[in-house]
Amino acid sequence: MRSIFKVVIYVIFPLILSCFYRYVTYVQSIDPFASFDRAPFNITDISRLIHSNEAKTQVVLITGASSGLGKSSVKFLAQGFAQGLNDESTSELNIIMACRNMKKCENVRKEILSEVTPFAQDNMHRFMNTLKLLPMKLDLEKSTSIKMFVEELETSLETMGDTKVNVLMNNAGVMGISHQIVEETNTEIQMHVNHLGHFRLTSYLIKKQLFHSKHARVVNVSSLAAILPQFLQLEDINFEHGYLAKIKEYLPTLASIIYYGASKRANLYFTHSLHEKYSIQGIESVAAHPGYSRTSIMFTGWSWAPQFIKEVMAQNTIASMHSDDGALMQLRAALDLDTVKSGDYIVPMWFTAGRAVNVGKVFGKDSMYIHHFVKSLDWEWKRAEDLWSWSKIKIVQ
Numbered sequence: 001m002r003s004i005f006k007v008v009i010y011v012i013f014p015l016i017l018s019c020f021y022r023y024v025t026y027v028q029s030i031d032p033f034a035s036f037d038r039a040p041f042n043i044t045d046i047s048r049l050i051h052s053n054e055a056k057t058q059v060v061l062i063t064g065a066s067s068g069l070g071k072s073s074v075k076f077l078a079q080g081f082a083q084g085l086n087d088e089s090t091s092e093l094n095i096i097m098a099c100r101n102m103k104k105c106e107n108v109r110k111e112i113l114s115e116v117t118p119f120a121q122d123n124m125h126r127f128m129n130t131l132k133l134l135p136m137k138l139d140l141e142k143s144t145s146i147k148m149f150v151e152e153l154e155t156s157l158e159t160m161g162d163t164k165v166n167v168l169m170n171n172a173g174v175m176g177i178s179h180q181i182v183e184e185t186n187t188e189i190q191m192h193v194n195h196l197g198h199f200r201l202t203s204y205l206i207k208k209q210l211f212h213s214k215h216a217r218v219v220n221v222s223s224l225a226a227i228l229p230q231f232l233q234l235e236d237i238n239f240e241h242g243y244l245a246k247i248k249e250y251l252p253t254l255a256s257i258i259y260y261g262a263s264k265r266a267n268l269y270f271t272h273s274l275h276e277k278y279s280i281q282g283i284e285s286v287a288a289h290p291g292y293s294r295t296s297i298m299f300t301g302w303s304w305a306p307q308f309i310k311e312v313m314a315q316n317t318i319a320s321m322h323s324d325d326g327a328l329m330q331l332r333a334a335l336d337l338d339t340v341k342s343g344d345y346i347v348p349m350w351f352t353a354g355r356a357v358n359v360g361k362v363f364g365k366d367s368m369y370i371h372h373f374v375k376s377l378d379w380e381w382k383r384a385e386d387l388w389s390w391s392k393i394k395i396v397q
Ligand SMILES: NC(=O)c1ccc[n+]([C@@H]2O[C@H](COP(=O)([O-])OP(=O)(O)OC[C@H]3O[C@@H](n4cnc5c(N)ncnc54)[C@H](OP(=O)(O)O)[C@@H]3O)[C@@H](O)[C@H]2O)c1
Pocket: 063, 064, 065, 066, 067, 068, 069, 070, 099, 100, 101, 104, 138, 139, 140, 141, 171, 172, 173, 174, 175, 193, 194, 221, 222, 223, 224, 289, 290, 291, 292, 293, 294, 295, 296, 297, 298, 300
């Protein structure tokens, strides 16, 4: 017992401390916002960045805008826009709230408008004419819904003065829900919605040339759950063989968490591949991880858990964040064009909570983030390419 204690004190603890020290010094060396001398990325930055964008009419499209991080993102964008308005402002902001439940979406829209309108008190007329929150129906589980959404979006963009999408925030997601194979793609539901749904949406937007031709950004919301690459098995996506099949049979709860992790890993590979293939054409791609944010996913997810565990998960304030703070990762990923580049990854400094910091390329040579310690970069890049080809086949089925 004493020798175990000694190993922990003299070996493991210093090792962890030194890794942590290296991580913090690395992040501080590449990212101004990671410095403790500077205030964290916040609403003032959001306001400044929206109003300094070159595009006069900006279009930000957010999936899953009816709840949690999506809702907080809409709110902060609207608030930042309202706060920055003055007599010289010329910008217009259109936020497309893509939701599967339109009633919920409309209620959220009204709630946000009543909350942010006071921030524009001196410029009310301008605010009313230049900020638009547009709820639109989108169910990422259904290919027909995605197709219809894109067609309607095309028409809406034309009526907005033939404008294009500046930011696509691929935020919607499900977590830890009961096992289900979706017939359309013959894929487990979390991979089907979280990855394939967004892959299909993004591909349609590219195909229809609905992204802004000079500069656009796609933000993919991933998770710490993406940590293990081994769980994303393209050859066995539904866990039908080997140890994953055994986990599915005997530990379905664990299997559902692994499926979630695999879908979030796919979000990271998608970010990397989009960056590799499209950044040259002006479509940038950035990943964000919102830490542990207290949102309704803690209730809708964890299908296996009793109610009290869900309540603990949703209310626990240790190492977690309010969804408004969690949303700052994806907002920085979307808006910060100066210090966040295509292929980068924005995460909370302390993994589950903290300021929004840039840890560099999702899969880059210098990256220090814990998502990269398991496999070699060559292996990860190959996997990203394989996922791209697999997804393309899946969405034409
Ligand atoms: N909260 C966290 O700690 C955490 C951590 C890591 C990553 N994330 C990721 O953050 C993203 C947002 O999650 P959240 O925490 O904000 O959860 P949330 O409050 O449950 O929001 C999820 C959103 O996704 C929408 N959605 C679910 N399935 C959809 C579908 N088939 N089609 C269209 N929209 C759909 C939901 O719509 P309804 O309102 O109709 O249900 C809701 O608006 C997810 O991708 C999640 O994986 C969250």
